[in-house]
Amino acid sequence: MFPEAWEFHVAPHLNSGIKALIQNHGEAFDAFSNALLQLLLWIQAALSAVPWWGYILLIAAISWFSIRKVVPTLVLSLLPVIIGVFGLWGLAIETLAIVITSVVISLALGIPLGVLMAEVKTVGVIIRPILDAMQTMPSFVYLIPAMMLFGLGKVPAILATVIYALPPVIRLTCLGIELVPKPVQEAALAYGATRWQLLKEVRLPLAMPSIMAGVNQTTMMALSMVVIASMIGARGLGQEVLMAINRINVGRGFESGLSIVIMAIVIDRITQGLAKKWDPVKKP
Numbered sequence: 540m541f542p543e544a545w546e547f548h549v550a551p552h553l554n555s556g557i558k559a560l561i562q563n564h565g566e567a568f569d570a571f572s573n574a575l576l577q578l579l580l581w582i583q584a585a586l587s588a589v590p591w592w593g594y595i596l597l598i599a600a601i602s603w604f605s606i607r608k609v610v611p612t613l614v615l616s617l618l619p620v621i622i623g624v625f626g627l628w629g630l631a632i633e634t635l636a637i638v639i640t641s642v643v644i645s646l647a648l649g650i651p652l653g654v655l656m657a658e659v660k661t662v663g664v665i666i667r668p669i670l671d672a673m674q675t676m677p678s679f680v681y682l683i684p685a686m687m688l689f690g691l692g693k694v695p696a697i698l699a700t701v702i703y704a705l706p707p708v709i710r711l712t713c714l715g716i717e718l719v720p721k722p723v724q725e726a727a728l729a730y731g732a733t734r735w736q737l738l739k740e741v742r743l744p745l746a747m748p749s750i751m752a753g754v755n756q757t758t759m760m761a762l763s764m765v766v767i768a769s770m771i772g773a774r775g776l777g778q779e780v781l782m783a784i785n786r787i788n789v790g791r792g793f794e795s796g797l798s799i800v801i802m803a804i805v806i807d808r809i810t811q812g813l814a815k816k817w818d819p820v821k822k823p
Contacts, residue, residue, distance in 0.1 A: 557684060557687050557688065560688065561687070561688065568688055568689060572689045572690075572694045575640075575694050575697060575698075576692075576693065576694050578640060579636060579637065579640045579693055579694075579697065582636045582639055582640055583632065583633065583636035586632050586635055586636055586639075587629075587632055591619075591623055591628060594619060595616050595617070595619065595620070596616075598615055598616050598619065598805060598809070599612055599613075599615075599616040601809050602615045602616060602808070602809060602812070604812075604816075605809055605811075605812025605813045605815070605816055606808070606809075606812045611808065615804075615805050615808055615809070618801045618804065618805055619631075619801060619802075619805065621797070621798070621801055622798045622801055622802075625794040625795075625797075625798060627776060627779065627794065627795060627798050630774070630775050630776050630778070630779060630795075630798075631775070631776055631798055631802065633774055633775040633776075634762075634765050634775035634776045634777065634799070634802070635802070637693060637696060637697060637700065637761075637765065637768070637773055637775060638700075638758065638761045638762050638765070640697055641697050641700040641701050641704060641761045641764075642704070642754075642757055642758050642761050644697070644701050645701050645704050645705045645708060645757050645761070646708060646754060646757065648701075648705060649705050649706075649707075649708035649709045649712065649753070649757065650708060650709075650712050650750065650753075652666065652709045652712075653708065653709045653710070653711070653712025653713040653715075653716070653750075653753070654712060654713075654716060654738070654743075656709065656712075656713040657712070657713045657716035657717050657742075658716075658738070663713065666709070670706040670709060670710060673702060673703070673705065673706050674706045678699075678703050678764060678767050679767060679770075681698075681699040681702050681703055682695070682699050682767070682768075682770060682771050685698045685699045685702075685771070686771050691771050691772040692771070692772045692773075693772065693773050693774070695771055695772075696768035696769075696771055696772065696773035697768075697773075699764070699767075699768060699771075700761050700764040700765075700768055701761075703760055703761070703764050704757045704758075704760040704761040704764065705757070707753050707756035707757050707760060708750070708753035708754060708756070708757040709753075710753070711749050711750060711752050711753030711756065712746070712749070712750050712753055714749055715745075715746030715747070715748065715749025715750050715752075715753075716738075716742050716743070716746045718746070718749070719741065719742045719745045719746055720745075723741060723745065724737060724741060724742065727740070727741045747814075748814050748815070751810065751813060751814030752814055754810060754814075755807060755810040755811060755814060758806055758807075758810060759803060759806070759807060762799065762802060762803050762806065763803075765777035765799065766780045766781065766799070769781045776795050776798050776799050776802075777799075779791065779792075779794075779795035780792055780795045780796055780799070783795060
């Protein structure tokens with residue numbers, strides 16, 4: 540039995556700290572929440588303005604550009620039709636808006652942090668344990684502080700999704716830059732390249748396949764978070780899955796779950812194809 544006298548709980552201190560943040564900086568959190576909500580609503584309005592057949596054509600064009608194969612392009616283009624047949628197109632657009640918003644924020648934060656980790660070793664030593672904690676912490680835990688600071692709705696869902704989906708793009712960006720061959724870098728330096736030119740013209744282009752793999756993984760993790768985020772009001776397809784669980788409706792759960800799988804397959808195949816396109820060494 541562990542001695543009770545040695546026990547120390549950080550929970551009360553964390554709770555009091557969050558309450559103090561809300562009391563002292565509530566207006567700042569409200570302003571940030573409103574700005575993020577406006578971004579989400581703008582993205583959702585733009586996505587809703589596109590007709591369903593427009594998405595089919597867009598997916599076909601992007602798939603052909605990235606894959607250059609007829610059968611995979613046709614399959615990826617026609618798969619989203621199943622979502623419309625199930626009557627879940629509108630909810631899928633809501634989910635897509637949340638995923639796009641979360642991924643944009645994750646990439647805006649993750650790629651610069653990954654570059655900084657590769658360039659400054661001290662930063663890497665500090666950030667890596669934080670990334671370990673972010674990746675091993677149960678995803679449900681992210682919902683608690685997000686909900687306490689921003690209430691229920693899509694804003695805390697986006698923030699929880701960003702925290703959950705951010706580590707892969709940071710790690711893979713850093714890894715891609717670190718794996719750039721040393722002889723190539725030495726040759727660039729020998730020709731008089733500065734540190735910024737070395738990063739911009741050599742290291743980042745050669746690391747692009749790894750960075751695109753990070754984009755792929757971040758997008759997949761953001762999409763996998765939609766069901767959990769629906770617990771705090773994110774709506775979308777995740778809400779359908781949650782309602783199916785609450786009502787033990789197997790059919791409804793299958794339709795909404797299959798719709799999420801279809802979105803994941805389409806996004807995954809397209810981003811993988813784009814990653815190969817970005818490879819400056821080996822073209823598909």
